[in-house]
Amino acid sequence: DSGVTQTPKHLITATGQRVTLRCSPRSGDLSVYWYQQSLDQGLQFLIQYYNGEERAKGNILERFSAQQFPDLHSELNLSSLELGDSALYFCASSPRQEDNSPLHFGNGTRLTVT
Amino acid sequence: GENVEQHPSTLSVQEGDSAVIKCTYSDSASNYFPWYKQELGKRPQLIIDIRSNVGEKKDQRIAVTLNKTAKHFSLHITETQPEDSAVYFCAALKRTGFQKLVFGTGTRLLVSP
Numbered sequence: 001d002s003g004v005t006q007t008p009k010h011l012i013t014a015t016g017q018r019v020t021l022r023c024s025p026r027s028g029d030l031s032v033y034w035y036q037q038s039l040d041q042g043l044q045f046l047i048q049y050y051n052g053e054e055r056a057k058g059n060i061l062e063r064f065s066a067q068q069f070p071d072l073h074s075e076l077n078l079s080s081l082e083l084g085d086s087a088l089y090f091c092a093s094s095p096r097q098e099d100n101s102p103l104h105f106g107n108g109t110r111l112t113v114t
Numbered sequence: 115g116e117n118v119e120q121h122p123s124t125l126s127v128q129e130g131d132s133a134v135i136k137c138t139y140s141d142s143a144s145n146y147f148p149w150y151k152q153e154l155g156k157r158p159q160l161i162i163d164i165r166s167n168v169g170e171k172k173d174q175r176i177a178v179t180l181n182k183t184a185k186h187f188s189l190h191i192t193e194t195q196p197e198d199s200a201v202y203f204c205a206a207l208k209r210t211g212f213q214k215l216v217f218g219t220g221t222r223l224l225v226s227p
Binding site: 107 | 214216219
């Protein structure tokens with residue numbers, strides 16, 4: 001168990017809908033990262049937060065947004081869903097602002113858009 | 115660019131053989147290189163990492179080597195076992211511009227009994 005908790009585990013929804021994925025980092029970790037992994041693909045970096053503030057952005061679509069709350073949990077909002085958004089969404093956390101600390105991944109949320 | 119190239123994409127070995135996975139990176143300022151193992155349908159798990167102040171690091175059957183001049187690093191698994199079968203991802207910390215961990219495209223390792 002990595003200590004990073006993601007909910008829900010599975011999500012099935014229709015095109016055009018909006019969903020929210022939730023992540024609780026490991027106790028004491030201040031940085032939260034979101035990654036998207038499509039079927040048999042690599043890990044695409046979406047966005048990073050540190051202590052409530054956005055710190056880095058990757059290839060995140062405008063339809064997607066995220067935030068980190070004062071209790072350090074984070075939510076990833078996906079709207080106007082398309083079939084191609086079906087993927088595993090991983091959250092990861094690390095202790096410090098510097099990125100050369102190990103990332104610990106949650107078990108992911110598997111999103112299926114039909 | 116900020117790519118991390120990883121080779122091979124698939125690797126099949128017999129149990130007991132060694133496996134080597136290689137990665138190259140483009141940001142010469144990168145100073146942190148972790149390796150993750152991902153079993154089917156599960157989360158990536160950190161198996162070993164190396165920082166740029168050393169050239170090699172070992173942990174039992176796993177070792178990682180780093181050549182900063184050539185900007186490449188490799189994962190070596192000795193005495194492979196069927197449970198080593200998984201997808202392995204390398205990553206490099208991109209430090210030019212905003213910092214982020216850039217992952218390679220993954221290597222699917224299959225260890226046959």
